[in-house]
Amino acid sequence: MSSEKYHQWTKQLQKIADLRYTQALLEWDQETYMPEKGAEFRGQQIATLASIAHELFTSEELYLKTHELLQADYLISAEKKNVALIHQDISKEKKLPGTFVEKLSRATSTSFHAWHKAKNSNDFSIFREDLEKMVAIKREQAELIGYERHPYNALLDEYEPGTDVAFLENIFSDIKTKLKPLLDEILSKRVVKPNLLHGAFSKEKSLELSVFILQKMGYDMNAGRQDEAAHPFCTTISPLDVRTTTRYTPGLFADMLLSTIHEGGHALYEQGLLPENYGLPAGSATSLGIHESQSRFWENNIGRSKPFWTALYPTLQQIFGQEIAHLQVDDFYYGVNEITPSLIRTQADELTYHFHILIRYEIEKALMGKEIEVKDLPSVWNEQYEKYLGIKVPSDDKGLLQDVHWAHGGFGYFPTYSLGSFYAAQFFQTATKSLENLSSDIGRLEFGRLKAWLNENIHQYGRLKSADEICKDVTGESLNIDYFIAYIRGKHL
Amino acid sequence: MSSEKYHQWTKQLQKIADLRYTQALLEWDQETYMPEKGAEFRGQQIATLASIAHELFTSEELYLKTHELLQADYLISAEKKNVALIHQDISKEKKLPGTFVEKLSRATSTSFHAWHKAKNSNDFSIFREDLEKMVAIKREQAELIGYERHPYNALLDEYEPGTDVAFLENIFSDIKTKLKPLLDEILSKRVVKPNLLHGAFSKEKSLELSVFILQKMGYDMNAGRQDEAAHPFCTTISPLDVRTTTRYTPGLFADMLLSTIHEGGHALYEQGLLPENYGLPAGSATSLGIHESQSRFWENNIGRSKPFWTALYPTLQQIFGQEIAHLQVDDFYYGVNEITPSLIRTQADELTYHFHILIRYEIEKALMGKEIEVKDLPSVWNEQYEKYLGIKVPSDDKGLLQDVHWAHGGFGYFPTYSLGSFYAAQFFQTATKSLENLSSDIGRLEFGRLKAWLNENIHQYGRLKSADEICKDVTGESLNIDYFIAYIRGKHL
Numbered sequence: 001m002s003s004e005k006y007h008q009w010t011k012q013l014q015k016i017a018d019l020r021y022t023q024a025l026l027e028w029d030q031e032t033y034m035p036e037k038g039a040e041f042r043g044q045q046i047a048t049l050a051s052i053a054h055e056l057f058t059s060e061e062l063y064l065k066t067h068e069l070l071q072a073d074y075l076i077s078a079e080k081k082n083v084a085l086i087h088q089d090i091s092k093e094k095k096l097p098g099t100f101v102e103k104l105s106r107a108t109s110t111s112f113h114a115w116h117k118a119k120n121s122n123d124f125s126i127f128r129e130d131l132e133k134m135v136a137i138k139r140e141q142a143e144l145i146g147y148e149r150h151p152y153n154a155l156l157d158e159y160e161p162g163t164d165v166a167f168l169e170n171i172f173s174d175i176k177t178k179l180k181p182l183l184d185e186i187l188s189k190r191v192v193k194p195n196l197l198h199g200a201f202s203k204e205k206s207l208e209l210s211v212f213i214l215q216k217m218g219y220d221m222n223a224g225r226q227d228e229a230a231h232p233f234c235t236t237i238s239p240l241d242v243r244t245t246t247r248y249t250p251g252l253f254a255d256m257l258l259s260t261i262h263e264g265g266h267a268l269y270e271q272g273l274l275p276e277n278y279g280l281p282a283g284s285a286t287s288l289g290i291h292e293s294q295s296r297f298w299e300n301n302i303g304r305s306k307p308f309w310t311a312l313y314p315t316l317q318q319i320f321g322q323e324i325a326h327l328q329v330d331d332f333y334y335g336v337n338e339i340t341p342s343l344i345r346t347q348a349d350e351l352t353y354h355f356h357i358l359i360r361y362e363i364e365k366a367l368m369g370k371e372i373e374v375k376d377l378p379s380v381w382n383e384q385y386e387k388y389l390g391i392k393v394p395s396d397d398k399g400l401l402q403d404v405h406w407a408h409g410g411f412g413y414f415p416t417y418s419l420g421s422f423y424a425a426q427f428f429q430t431a432t433k434s435l436e437n438l439s440s441d442i443g444r445l446e447f448g449r450l451k452a453w454l455n456e457n458i459h460q461y462g463r464l465k466s467a468d469e470i471c472k473d474v475t476g477e478s479l480n481i482d483y484f485i486a487y488i489r490g491k492h493l
Numbered sequence: 494m495s496s497e498k499y500h501q502w503t504k505q506l507q508k509i510a511d512l513r514y515t516q517a518l519l520e521w522d523q524e525t526y527m528p529e530k531g532a533e534f535r536g537q538q539i540a541t542l543a544s545i546a547h548e549l550f551t552s553e554e555l556y557l558k559t560h561e562l563l564q565a566d567y568l569i570s571a572e573k574k575n576v577a578l579i580h581q582d583i584s585k586e587k588k589l590p591g592t593f594v595e596k597l598s599r600a601t602s603t604s605f606h607a608w609h610k611a612k613n614s615n616d617f618s619i620f621r622e623d624l625e626k627m628v629a630i631k632r633e634q635a636e637l638i639g640y641e642r643h644p645y646n647a648l649l650d651e652y653e654p655g656t657d658v659a660f661l662e663n664i665f666s667d668i669k670t671k672l673k674p675l676l677d678e679i680l681s682k683r684v685v686k687p688n689l690l691h692g693a694f695s696k697e698k699s700l701e702l703s704v705f706i707l708q709k710m711g712y713d714m715n716a717g718r719q720d721e722a723a724h725p726f727c728t729t730i731s732p733l734d735v736r737t738t739t740r741y742t743p744g745l746f747a748d749m750l751l752s753t754i755h756e757g758g759h760a761l762y763e764q765g766l767l768p769e770n771y772g773l774p775a776g777s778a779t780s781l782g783i784h785e786s787q788s789r790f791w792e793n794n795i796g797r798s799k800p801f802w803t804a805l806y807p808t809l810q811q812i813f814g815q816e817i818a819h820l821q822v823d824d825f826y827y828g829v830n831e832i833t834p835s836l837i838r839t840q841a842d843e844l845t846y847h848f849h850i851l852i853r854y855e856i857e858k859a860l861m862g863k864e865i866e867v868k869d870l871p872s873v874w875n876e877q878y879e880k881y882l883g884i885k886v887p888s889d890d891k892g893l894l895q896d897v898h899w900a901h902g903g904f905g906y907f908p909t910y911s912l913g914s915f916y917a918a919q920f921f922q923t924a925t926k927s928l929e930n931l932s933s934d935i936g937r938l939e940f941g942r943l944k945a946w947l948n949e950n951i952h953q954y955g956r957l958k959s960a961d962e963i964c965k966d967v968t969g970e971s972l973n974i975d976y977f978i979a980y981i982r983g984k985h986l
Contacts, residue, residue: 018541021534022515025522033526037716038734041514041771045731048511052545223530238538241531278534 003074006083009065010280012056013086017279019053024235028243031229047105054101058094066090078282081464085281095144107137108409115407122397124378131406132374135367138411142368152368155412159288160419162466165365168415171422174481175358180388182485183351186339186492196327197335201253205319210246210260212315217264217298218451219244220271232259234266234295239278242270254336255347258299265298266291268451272459281463288413290467292420293427294454300350300421301428301487302450307443309333315445339492341389343398350421351488355388360403360414368411423471425484427458430475496567499576502558503773505549506579510772512546517728521736524722540598547594551587559583571775574957578774588637600630601902608900615890617871624899625867628860631904635861645861648905652781653912655959658858661908664915667974668851673881675978676844679832679985689820690828694746698812703739703753705808710757710791711944712737713764725752727759727788732771735763747829748840751792758791759784761944765952774956781906783960785913786920787947793843793914794921794980795943800936802826808938832985834882836891843914844981848881853896853907861904916964918977920951923968 026046034042056062069075069083096104111130118127142151150165157163211226229245236242244263248256269291277283285291302308309332316324316332339349345356363380366372372380381400382393393399405413432438435449442450457474471479519539527535549555562568562576589597604623611620635644643658650656704719722738729735737756741749762784770776778784795801802825809817809825832842838849856873859865865873874893875886886892898906925931928942935943950967964972 014537015541018534018538019545022519022538022542025518026515029518029522033718033720034730035715035718035734035736037713038731040733040768041511041731042734044507045511045515048508049515052512220530222528225526225528227526237527238531238534240533241528241535243528275533 003072005065005072006069006075006079009062009069009083012062012065014279016053016056017283019049019056021237023049023053025237028235028237031231031233032227032245043109050105051101054093054098058090063090063094078464082280082282085463089281092145095146096141097144100140100144104137104141104409107134108407111409112404112407115401115404119397119401122395122401124396124401127401127407128374131377134406134409135374135411138409139368139370150365150369152365152412155368156415157412159410159413160416160467161287162468163287163289163415163419168361171415171418171479171481172358172361175354175418178481178485179351179354179488182488182493183339183355186351186488187341189493190339193334195335195338196331197254198251199253200250201320201323203248203250205323206248206253206256207246209316209319210257212319213257213261213312214244214264214267216445216447217261217268218447219264219267223271224267226260232263234263234270236270239270239273239275239283242267258303258336261303262295262299265295268298268454269294269459272455273462274460277462283462286461286463286465286470287467288416289419289423290458290470292416293423294420294458296421296424297427297454301424302442302447304336304350305439305442306333307439308445309336311443311445337491341391343385343391343393344402346402351492352389354418354421357414357418359384359388360405361418364406364411364414419467419479422479422481422484423467425487426471426475426480427454428487429483496565498558498565499562499568499572502555502562502576505555505558507772509546509549510776512542512549514730516542516546518730521728521730524724524726525720525738536602543598544594547586547591551583556583556587571957575773575775578956582774585638588639589634590637593633593637597630597634597902600627601900604900604902605897608894608897612890612894615888615894617889617894620894620900621867624870627899627902628867628904631902632861632863643858643862645858645905648861649908650905652903652906653909653960654780655961656780656782656908656912661854664908664911664972664974665851665854668847668911671974671978672844672847672981675981676832676848679844679981680834682986683832686827688828688831689824690747691744692746693743694813694816696741696743698816699741699746699749700739702809702812703750705812706750706754706805707737707757707760709938709940710754710761711940712757712760716764717760719753725756727756727763729763732763732766732768732776735760751796751829754796755788755792758788761791761947762787762952765948766955767953770955775954777955779954779956779958779963780960781909782912782916783951783963785909786916787913787951789843789914789917790920790947794917795935795940797829797843797984798932798935799826800932801938802829804936804938830984834884836878836884836886837895844985845882847911847914850907850911852877852881853898854911857899857904857907912960912972915972915974915977916960918980919964919968919973920947921980922976 023046026042026049030039030042030046066083066087070087072083075083107130111127111134114127114130118124138155139151142154145154145157147154148164153164156165156168207228211221214226215221223240224242224244226244226246229247232244232246234242234244244260244267246256246260246263269285273283273285275283310329313329313332316327337349339351341352341355342348345353345360348356359381362384363372363377367374377400378396381396385391385393385399405411431450431453435441435453438450441447458470461470465473468478471477516539519535519542523532523535523539559576559580563580565576568576600623604620604627607620607623611617631648632644635647638647638650640647641657646657649658649661700721704714707719708714716733717735717737719737719739722740725737725739727735727737737753737760739749739753739756762778766776766778768776803822806822806825809820830842832844834845834848835841838846838853841849852874855877856865856870860867870893871889878884878886878892898904924943924946928934928946931943934940951963954963958966961971964970
């Protein structure tokens with residue numbers, strides 16, 4: 001039974017959520033409809049909302065109320081968990097003084113602009129100093145937050161609570177010892193064919209198809225929408241307003257389609273959080289790894305599967321008509337499953353992708369541990385690409401300048417991408433066992449049962465279950481990369 | 494020379510502006526792209542931002558800073574004016590206790606829903622009680638704010654600072670004694686022809702034309718945009734992000750086009766405010782009357798003029814081709830200038846429009862002065878329409894339920910619509926004298942000089958000049974309805 005105090009506390013958190021979700025709308029608008037000159041005041045508007053939300057969240061008033069509820073004996077278990085998580089969040093956020101938050105925010109903005117310029121002019125030297133400053137600030141952040149064993153752990157916790165270097169070392173050592181030989185084996189045995197999906201698919205029809213698929217997935221378009229943006233993303237304005245974006249590039253049909261499905265997977269997670277938990281930990285995703293598991297589940301395990309493309313083929317014919325008269329189901333299936341080492345992470349296939357992550361993981365961990373310096377990054381980066389993917393990086397704009405994450409201070413973010421794919425494979429294996437004839441559902445583009453299963457087993461809990469608790473409850477064990485390996489092996493060998 | 498204290502004070506006001514403009518984005522999004530179910534949390538998000546802005550604006554800290562600057566001797570004149578206006582705004586806002594603001598906000602929401610339902614079911618009784626409550630609350634508001642002579646004055650001040658019942662009585666008595674005979678004369682002499690603009694103009698082409706005209710007007714589309722919405726409006730997200738909306742209804746070509754021009758006029762005012770004054774009174778429009786003068790200036794004095802339609806005709810032919818093969822320039826000119834008493838304010842012509850306003854003005858003044866009661870509104874409304882426009886109101890949905898303003902608590906808003914048209918005619922008369930061969934500019938759709946003239950004489954000052962000061966500085970005298978009468982007489986007789 002909810003007490004009045006708990007109810008009042010919830011109201012206060014909802015107010016903070018109002019600010020945070022409104023900030024998300026400012027950002028969504030910036031990427032979709034904001035006129036060019038609007039940028040001048042938009043940064044300041046976003047910063048103001050962020051700073052007011054921070055002030056309210058770290059206010060003495062909220063802290064005391066939370067502390068009081070922490071001792072209360074009248075709360076039910078979910079309420080207790082909400083209180084404990086907020087207490088933990090506040091304690092963490094309070095460790096960062098206002099001056100530090102401002103410094104980080106200013107540095108992020110400056111370093112983003114330097115990165116952008118450096119990337120466009122293919123000149124790392126433009127970004128170097130800002131990146132050095134950013135690394136120093138992130139090390140300072142780790143010290144302020146505090147950590148055991150490795151400073152990187154403090155940063156990981158922001159994106160993937162409950163994980164640490166020890167856990168990731170296991171995963172990434174599996175990538176090196178198990179995934180690398182598998183990649184080599186696949187590459188040695190593959191029959192390279194021309195990828196026919198690199199032809200032109202017209203824009204309007206591609207957009208029509210993308211909405212068709214989102215609806216088939218069960219994405220509620222009355223509680224969301226799809227727009228065009230420079231980069232595909234998913235953002236939440238409220239649990240009943242979860243938006244995705246897509247990007248059309250001529251010749252990159254598969255890229256658009258798979259990223260639509262990917263963002264749709266993220267959107268289903270956000271739409272699967274319960275509106276009654278608005279503003280509470282129970283109403284937020286539990287970790288970026290689990291979030292990514294939902295996008296990869298749909299993108300890889302469904303969207304790169306044979307039954308999916310077989311089922312989709314008649315719709316493709318209907319929508320694209322003569323444009324695809326020369327393409328068979330197999331051309332689509334091959335086109336979205338071709339394994340080829342490449343330079344750009346976001347365009348990588350589902351297997352080599354993890355070596356892109358491995359490289360970034362090792363670099364950022366070493367930067368935080370002061371084992372390498374920023375000035376050495378170009379050579380380290382290029383060596384690693386040679387070592388793990390066997391390719392030469394021709395220039396820094398296609399090398400270590402390709403991703404925005406470090407410019408944004410997002411150290412500790414990359415590993416969650418790999419965790420997501422591995423969780424996805426493990427969840428899919430369980431789903432296949434739990435839902436009889438799942439592949440026949442996929443073969444009819446009937447995803448009702450599957451979406452309900454994800455809602456029930458994963459989405460609805462929000463942060464009430466940790467990533468590891470969800471993984472164990474759903475699959476009976478903690479994260480195990482062997483499911484991913486079996487999935488890849490079954491498909492590609 | 495700006496002191497550091499003034500600079501800090503400005504920063505604080507900018508923070509409040511960030512919240513208010515972000516609230517405008519939440520509202521813009523609600524009317525344009527928000528998915529249906531998003532409504533559930535949107536109201537709360539808007540309320541949270543409004544309440545935080547109110548808290549910050551009425552905070553002791555800002556009040557003391559403002560009070561200190563009010564005594565300072567080191568400010569230049571514009572700075573002094575900014576301080577004085579903010580001091581006045583805060584003093585006014587502080588008169589309304591938080592409990593009152595909440596009550597008003599709750600009542601607005603409830604009464605809006607009741608109005609909506611009442612209008613859709615054509616049943617005033619559904620709305621009556623809520624309107625009675627709203628009237629009582631607005632009377633209370635007038636008492637809290639304080640007033641001289643008439644409680645309505647306290648409410649007018651919110652929309653048209655510097656105006657009062659005495660001033661409006663002059664204007665509306667002119668409408669009755671000068672405009673009414675003029676209308677009767679025009680109606681007795683007019684030759685009624687079929688309005689050929691009620692045919693179909695296709696949507697895509699109408700939208701193309703509307704953007705063409707906005708650009709011709711000098712609306713900066715890199716600092717604004719046009720979208721579709723249920724109602725045309727203009728909203729400001731920042732001085733460099735001023736958005737308009739339009740609405741396409743088959744058969745209502747003139748309605749869409751003129752409302753596009755109307756909103757474009759509002760947008761030019763907002764884009765003409767100086768970005769360096771963001772958050773300050775100098776960066777805000779001075780009154781709704783002057784705002785409306787800018788929209789009506791473009792809509793009526795330009796957009797309903799013969800040279801405009803003559804100049805636009807080739808473009809119309811180019812865009813609509815065969816669709817308008819049967820229409821000549823005169824058909825367009827007649828179509829947008831037909832004078833006919835009608836039921837709906839927003840669809841009224843430029844002359845009868847003011848009788849719609851007169852009726853609303855007399856009713857709301859009488860409501861505030863306790864001279865009539867809400868229960869009498871349907872009969873009062875219908876009598877007045879018979880008296881001033883000679884038409885019978887067939888049902889309340891086309892009568893006193895047609896406008897949302899009272900449901901929103903907007904008592905005192907309507908008169909600004911008439912003031913706007915009258916200011917516009919007066920400004921246009923001066924512009925014609927100041928800018929040699931203005932009608933030749935219009936006849937080439939060349940609005941550069943005219944826009945610059947409006948920017949320089951009206952827009953740039955924001956609230957640094959009051960409505961009356963602007964009117965006197967621009968035209969040499971205070972508002973005088975005779976310019977409007979001369980304009981109508983010259984055109985229609």
